[in-house]
Amino acid sequence: MPGNCRRTPLSWAAGGGHGAVVKLLLGQADVNPNMTDMEGRTPLSWAAACGHDGVVKLLLEREDVNPDFPDDNGRTPVMWAAILCRHRVVKLLLEREDVNPNTADKRGRTPLFYAAENGSYQVVQLLLEREDVTPDIANNDGETPLMKATQCRFHRLVKLLLRREDVNPNMTDKFKQTPLLWAAERGDDRVVKLLLERADVTPDIPGYYGQTPLASAARFGHAGVVKLLLGWQNVNPNMTDKVGRTPLSWAAASGHDGVVQLLLGRQDVNPDIPDNDGRTPLWWASRSGCEGAVNLLRARQSANPNEV
Numbered sequence: 001m002p003g004n005c006r007r008t009p010l011s012w013a014a015g016g017g018h019g020a021v022v023k024l025l026l027g028q029a030d031v032n033p034n035m036t037d038m039e040g041r042t043p044l045s046w047a048a049a050c051g052h053d054g055v056v057k058l059l060l061e062r063e064d065v066n067p068d069f070p071d072d073n074g075r076t077p078v079m080w081a082a083i084l085c086r087h088r089v090v091k092l093l094l095e096r097e098d099v100n101p102n103t104a105d106k107r108g109r110t111p112l113f114y115a116a117e118n119g120s121y122q123v124v125q126l127l128l129e130r131e132d133v134t135p136d137i138a139n140n141d142g143e144t145p146l147m148k149a150t151q152c153r154f155h156r157l158v159k160l161l162l163r164r165e166d167v168n169p170n171m172t173d174k175f176k177q178t179p180l181l182w183a184a185e186r187g188d189d190r191v192v193k194l195l196l197e198r199a200d201v202t203p204d205i206p207g208y209y210g211q212t213p214l215a216s217a218a219r220f221g222h223a224g225v226v227k228l229l230l231g232w233q234n235v236n237p238n239m240t241d242k243v244g245r246t247p248l249s250w251a252a253a254s255g256h257d258g259v260v261q262l263l264l265g266r267q268d269v270n271p272d273i274p275d276n277d278g279r280t281p282l283w284w285a286s287r288s289g290c291e292g293a294v295n296l297l298r299a300r301q302s303a304n305p306n307e308v
Helices: 009-017 019-026 043-049 055-059 077-083 087-094 111-117 121-128 145-151 155-162 179-185 189-196 213-219 223-230 247-254 257-264 281-287 291-303
Strands: none
Touching: 009 019, 009 043, 009 055, 019 257, 043 055, 043 077, 043 087, 043 257, 055 087, 077 111, 077 121, 077 223, 077 281, 087 121, 087 281, 111 145, 111 247, 121 155, 145 291, 155 189, 179 189, 179 213, 179 223, 189 213, 189 223, 213 223, 213 247, 247 257, 247 281, 247 291, 257 291
C-alpha cells in the first residue's frame, strides 16, 4: 500500500537505487509498475531522475511499463533524466521507440531544452542523434534550445546545435530577440562568430524596441562584437530603433570611443542621423561629456563636409 505521499514500495526502492528490492517487487503479479505518487510520478520517473540506470533497465524489462508517462507537470522520465544530466539514463530511454524526445512539459520545455539550459553536452548529443527529434521547439517564452545555450554562453552546445540544418538561427522569443541579439548584447564574441558563420542568419533582425545586434553591442561597448558585425556587408550600420537612434548614437552617448571609431571606419555610416527628438550622435556625445567621441565625430564631419 502507498504511504501518505502515495509512493509505493516500488517507487521508494526505484528512487533509492535498490535494484535487488526492485527486482523482487517486479516479480509480484499484483505490483503496478506505473502507479503514481502525489506528483504524478512513476517509479521509472524517480529512477531516471536519480540516475539509477540499473534500476531503469529493470523497469524497462517489464512489458507493461510505460516509459513515457508524464507527471502532473508534464515531465516524462527522459525529461527528468535530461534535467539532471543523467546521460546514461537518457541513452537507455532513447533506445525505446515509444519514448517521445519532443514531449514538452507545462512550461513548454522539452528534454533538449533542459539539456541545453543545463549545459549537458552529452545529453544534447544523444537527443540530436534521434532522427525524430525536433531541435527548434520553443518554450512558453518563445525560447529555443539554441537561444538558451546562447544566453548561458555554452559555446560547444551552440556549435553542436548549429550543425543541424533544421535549427533556425533567426527565431525570436517573446521579447523579439534572436540568439544573435542575445549574444551581441552580452558581448559574447565566440557565439556571435558561430552564428554569423551560418549562411542563413539574418544579422539585422531588431528586438522589441527596434534595437539591432549592432546597436546593442555598440550601446554596451562590446568592441569585439561590433567589429565582427561590421565585417558583414549586409549589416546596416545606420538602422534606427523605435526612438530613432543609430548604433553610432548609442556608442557616442555611452562614451565608447573605440566603438565610435570602429563605426566611423565604415564608409557607409552616416554620423549625422538625428533621432526622433532631432538629436545627432554629436549632440549625445557632447551632452555626455565624451571628449573622445566628440573629436572623432567632428573629424569625420571635417573630412566629409557635405555628408548629410
